[in-house]
Amino acid sequence: MTGLEHATLGVLLLIGLIIGPVLVYIERARRDRNLYVRRLPGVDAIDEAAGRSAEIGKPLVFTSGLTSIGPILYACLGVLFYVARKAARYKLRLLAPQCDPTVMAVIEETVRDAYRSEGRLAFFDPQSIRFLSDEQFAFAAGYMGLVQREQIAAAFLFGSFAAESLLLAEAGQQVGAMQVAATTSPEQVAFFICSCDYTLIGEELFGASAYLSREPVQLGSLYGQDRAKLVFMVLIVIGVLIATWNQSLAPYFWGPGAGLIPDVMYWLHYELWAT
Amino acid sequence: MKQWDLTHIDRRVIYLLVLLALSIPLALEYALKPARMEAAERAFAVVQDLEAKPGELAFMSLDFGPNSLAENKPQAEVVLEHLLRKRIPVALYSQYYLAEPFLESIPKTVVGRLEKEILGHFWEYGRDWVNLGYRPGGSVMLQNIAKSADLAELFKTDARGNNLRELPIFKGVAGLESVKLLAEFTSLVGGLDSFLQFFQKKGYRPFFIHGCTSITIPQAFIYLDSGQLKGLLEGIAGAAWYSLLLERAYPQRRPDAAQIINTGLGVAHMVVIALVLLGNVGFLIRGRN
Amino acid sequence: MNYRFRLIRIFTFLGGIYFFLQYVLPAKLGPFTFGKYHEEISNGFILMGAMAVGLGLINLLMVHGSRLVFRRTGWVNSAALLLAMALMIVITAADWLRTQKIAAQAAGLDMLAQFSRRISSDYQSQRTDVLPFWERNRLLLEAGSSQLAVVYESLEAAANLAGRSTDPALKTRLSAGLQETAAHLKETESLLKELELESSTASSMSPNEDLARALGRLQVSWRELLGLQYASSITRKVYDFLYQGLFMSLGAAMFALLGFYIASAAYRAFRLRSAESGLMMAAALVVMLGQIPLGVWIWYGFPELRLWLLQIPSTAASRAIEMGAAIAGLVMAFRMWLSIEPESFR
Numbered sequence: 001m002t003g004l005e006h007a008t009l010g011v012l013l014l015i016g017l018i019i020g021p022v023l024v025y026i027e028r029a030r031r032d033r034n035l036y037v038r039r040l041p042g043v044d045a046i047d048e049a050a051g052r053s054a055e056i057g058k059p060l061v062f063t064s065g066l067t068s069i070g071p072i073l074y075a076c077l078g079v080l081f082y083v084a085r086k087a088a089r090y091k092l093r094l095l096a097p098q099c100d101p102t103v104m105a106v107i108e109e110t111v112r113d114a115y116r117s118e119g120r121l122a123f124f125d126p127q128s129i130r131f132l133s134d135e136q137f138a139f140a141a142g143y144m145g146l147v148q149r150e151q152i153a154a155a156f157l158f159g160s161f162a163a164e165s166l167l168l169a170e171a172g173q174q175v176g177a178m179q180v181a182a183t184t185s186p187e188q189v190a191f192f193i194c195s196c197d198y199t200l201i202g203e204e205l206f207g208a209s210a211y212l213s214r215e216p217v218q219l220g221s222l223y224g225q226d227r228a229k230l231v232f233m234v235l236i237v238i239g240v241l242i243a244t245w246n247q248s249l250a251p252y253f254w255g256p257g258a259g260l261i262p263d264v265m266y267w268l269h270y271e272l273w274a275t
Numbered sequence: 276m277k278q279w280d281l282t283h284i285d286r287r288v289i290y291l292l293v294l295l296a297l298s299i300p301l302a303l304e305y306a307l308k309p310a311r312m313e314a315a316e317r318a319f320a321v322v323q324d325l326e327a328k329p330g331e332l333a334f335m336s337l338d339f340g341p342n343s344l345a346e347n348k349p350q351a352e353v354v355l356e357h358l359l360r361k362r363i364p365v366a367l368y369s370q371y372y373l374a375e376p377f378l379e380s381i382p383k384t385v386v387g388r389l390e391k392e393i394l395g396h397f398w399e400y401g402r403d404w405v406n407l408g409y410r411p412g413g414s415v416m417l418q419n420i421a422k423s424a425d426l427a428e429l430f431k432t433d434a435r436g437n438n439l440r441e442l443p444i445f446k447g448v449a450g451l452e453s454v455k456l457l458a459e460f461t462s463l464v465g466g467l468d469s470f471l472q473f474f475q476k477k478g479y480r481p482f483f484i485h486g487c488t489s490i491t492i493p494q495a496f497i498y499l500d501s502g503q504l505k506g507l508l509e510g511i512a513g514a515a516w517y518s519l520l521l522e523r524a525y526p527q528r529r530p531d532a533a534q535i536i537n538t539g540l541g542v543a544h545m546v547v548i549a550l551v552l553l554g555n556v557g558f559l560i561r562g563r564n
Numbered sequence: 565m566n567y568r569f570r571l572i573r574i575f576t577f578l579g580g581i582y583f584f585l586q587y588v589l590p591a592k593l594g595p596f597t598f599g600k601y602h603e604e605i606s607n608g609f610i611l612m613g614a615m616a617v618g619l620g621l622i623n624l625l626m627v628h629g630s631r632l633v634f635r636r637t638g639w640v641n642s643a644a645l646l647l648a649m650a651l652m653i654v655i656t657a658a659d660w661l662r663t664q665k666i667a668a669q670a671a672g673l674d675m676l677a678q679f680s681r682r683i684s685s686d687y688q689s690q691r692t693d694v695l696p697f698w699e700r701n702r703l704l705l706e707a708g709s710s711q712l713a714v715v716y717e718s719l720e721a722a723a724n725l726a727g728r729s730t731d732p733a734l735k736t737r738l739s740a741g742l743q744e745t746a747a748h749l750k751e752t753e754s755l756l757k758e759l760e761l762e763s764s765t766a767s768s769m770s771p772n773e774d775l776a777r778a779l780g781r782l783q784v785s786w787r788e789l790l791g792l793q794y795a796s797s798i799t800r801k802v803y804d805f806l807y808q809g810l811f812m813s814l815g816a817a818m819f820a821l822l823g824f825y826i827a828s829a830a831y832r833a834f835r836l837r838s839a840e841s842g843l844m845m846a847a848a849l850v851v852m853l854g855q856i857p858l859g860v861w862i863w864y865g866f867p868e869l870r871l872w873l874l875q876i877p878s879t880a881a882s883r884a885i886e887m888g889a890a891i892a893g894l895v896m897a898f899r900m901w902l903s904i905e906p907e908s909f910r
Contacts, residue, residue: 071894102619170828344816419602
């Protein structure tokens with residue numbers, strides 16, 4: 001579009017195609033809460049981990065790693081709320097070491113709300129929400145020490161992680177904790193798969209929150225995201241077919257560069273999508 | 276008997292084997308010919324074909340800390356060396372505060388090596404390279420660079436306090452279109468994405484070479500495949516292959532540490548592979564019994 | 565509806581729309597510059613984030629302070645942490661103040677250089693709303709003389725330090741710095757004298773231009789010399805020990821732990837339990853052997869196979885994960901912008 005930067009008609013259209021279904025399905029979920037979400041094995045393990053912690057009498061740990069305030073943190077809060085409610089219900093110790101002070105404040109509020117919703121606000125200990133360090137490896141060292149000292153029964157690693165992911169996961173593994181991890185960083189997924197009992201990959205982190213809470217806004221978002229992915233899949237298939245036609249079949253039939261399809265590709269690339 | 280159980284080798288034995296595998300080649304300074312890295316070859320070709328007219332320069336962003344020094348430092352050194360050999364002016368910059376010391380130490384090391392190798396030739400600060408220092412702001416700073424019509428006005432001074440307008444390297448430099456090449460070396464998550472998204476303007480994007488740690492190679496390959504990255508140095512292996520290409524292009528060049536570190540890493544890889552195979556042999560034997 | 569929530573929603577929406585428009589609108593919309601104060605606004609957000617450090621500090625003091633005061637288990641470790649934190653804060657603050665002082669001292673020369681340049685440019689553009697150039701040159705000379713006296717004093721201090729120092733490397737660097745600064749100082753003095761002689765005539769403004777350049781060179785060399793002097797002080801040595809000796813080295817050591825942990829995790833986890841795990845192991849072996857020198861010895865085809873694996877299946881899978889996560893992130897960001905929150909988080 002003339003005048004705008006980083007925005008073309010195509011990009012704005014795409015944003016509409018992504019956000020539109022989300023808003024529609026949020027409304028639908030508010031009317032009908034029984035929208036189907038497939039079972040996520042790692043999410044079911046959360047109940048198992050909490051049960052294990054109750055049996056052994058050792059604490060649970062929930063960490064969001066290096067996640068800062070943003071969409072990923074909001075996804076983690078849904079799971080944290082569920083875990084904290086479990087901890088409140090069964091009077092388990094929940095430790096939440098954090099890397100970011102602002103995130104720590106948000107986490108504290110969420111855990112407090114969870115305890116309040118179970119009517120166990122008196123059992124909430126603000127000191128269980130700890131700021132370790134905003135330095136990546138200082139945080140990892142603090143977490144590892146905490147895990148070793150407390151001999152935790154279960155660990156939940158949900159959020160953004162970097163190189164320290166394996167250090168955190170191995171620390172829990174060494175004390176025999178049951179670990180459930182979820183991250184959107186593909187490069188850290190491999191480490192979690194090696195060291196954790198269950199791993200949620202990519203946007204399963206966002207789905208976990210909806211699956212656990214059955215909350216209309218989250219369910220509707222999940223449905224809307226899936227429909228948005230359908231849009232992308234259709235676009236990919238169309239793009240692949242056109243590119244294949246241009247590369248292999250069109251020159252055979254009409255000579256190089258000829259035909260309607262190359263013009264369509266040109267318009268799509270340079271007029272509709274190019275920023 | 277437990278000590279013959281291949282599925283339960285003591286962790287400490289594994290750590291000792293890895294320690295020996297890494298340290299012996301490094302101590303002996305033994306270098307094997309690295310494996311061919313096509314992505315690093317593409318990066319080499321980009322720099323080899325690069326020409327910078329007066330008022331044009333290359334931009335190098337060192338966004339790594341002491342943690343990933345072993346992988347990112349050799350990458351930065353080989354690319355910087357190549358640019359300096361070609362007399363392409365380089366502006367060094369960082370978005371990560373822990374990288375600040377490297378913005379001086381790395382170019383000084385490379386320049387020292389070059390001046391020893393090519394007697395009578397000098398690389399001068401302010402003409403051939405400049406240290407713009409650590410600039411906070413992350414992607415906001417990158418957006419400002421992309422939107423700026425006068426980079427000297429945006430940065431104002433270098434890390435040493437020199438007014439950039441006084442330096443020959445910035446004579447005639449305008450906005451982003453004066454930056455012919457961007458080379459970014461990082462271990463930070465999100466660093467590459469910020470540059471891809473924001474270090475461009477309408478109708479212009481400089482050539483982008485990226486140096487990453489081994490963990491983020493699959494992610495970087497996405498952008499190499501789409502053409503947004505023109506070259507990629509894959510960890511220390513990429514730096515070692517680039518170093519070899521430099522030796523071939525400039526025969527008088529002495530080998531550097533990249534190939535030695537790569538050899539040590541290769542031996543450690545073999546140890547890990549051997550342990551995995553041993554573990555599986557033990558697993559299969561146990562299953563059969 | 566609660567007014568607090570309403571206010572939060574309004575501010576969230578306004579903040580989001582501002583950054584979105586700033587990104588998509590061009591720099592200038594006719595006479596209107598949309599992002600005129602963007603840098604200031606962004607700096608404001610960065611500052612707010614930096615203030616969050618205070619939250620972390622309070623939490624550390626509460627957790628470890630109470631453990632120390634009530635002598636709970638591990639109080640010695642808490643004491644060590646608090647002591648280290650206090651020491652680091654004090655030393656870093658002292659280092660920062662000192663480096664700011666050095667920068668401020670050197671900035672005086674830079675201001676004089678800019679003033680000299682401004683005198684020249686104003687004269688050439690024939691500005692009449694400023695003092696006459698000879699009056700401005702007189703002020704420049706006064707300020708320049710007093711500033712050079714300060715530089716002289718610091719040269720004496722640096723020379724004393726070079727004389728006392730037992731470190732040969734520092735001695736050499738200080739001597740070189742002294743020589744360079746002295747040379748630039750002499751050059752600047754002679755240009756000031758030349759300016760004094762020619763300030764009543766307006767034959768050319770080149771003395772001002774030359775003086776500006778000389779002041780710039782003097783500023784750089786003097787700043788380096790002051791930095792060298794500071795580098796030998798106790799504050800700087802303690803800071804270097806704590807930061808580079810301890811903090812950076814410990815960080816590198818923690819990162820190095822990963823190498824060992826990867827080995828033990830791979831040994832423990834890579835078991836041929838199914839066809840999928842066999843496929844994963846084969847892919848891992850190919851990628852590992854394809855990038856090491858010894859792999860090429862085993863089979864020359866490993867690098868090509870590795871490249872194919874990374875370019876085709878791995879890129880496809882990574883793209884899928886990234887796209888999915890990006891869409892989910894976009895949706896979540898949109899929800900945050902419009903404050904469409906789950907009821908449980910209100």
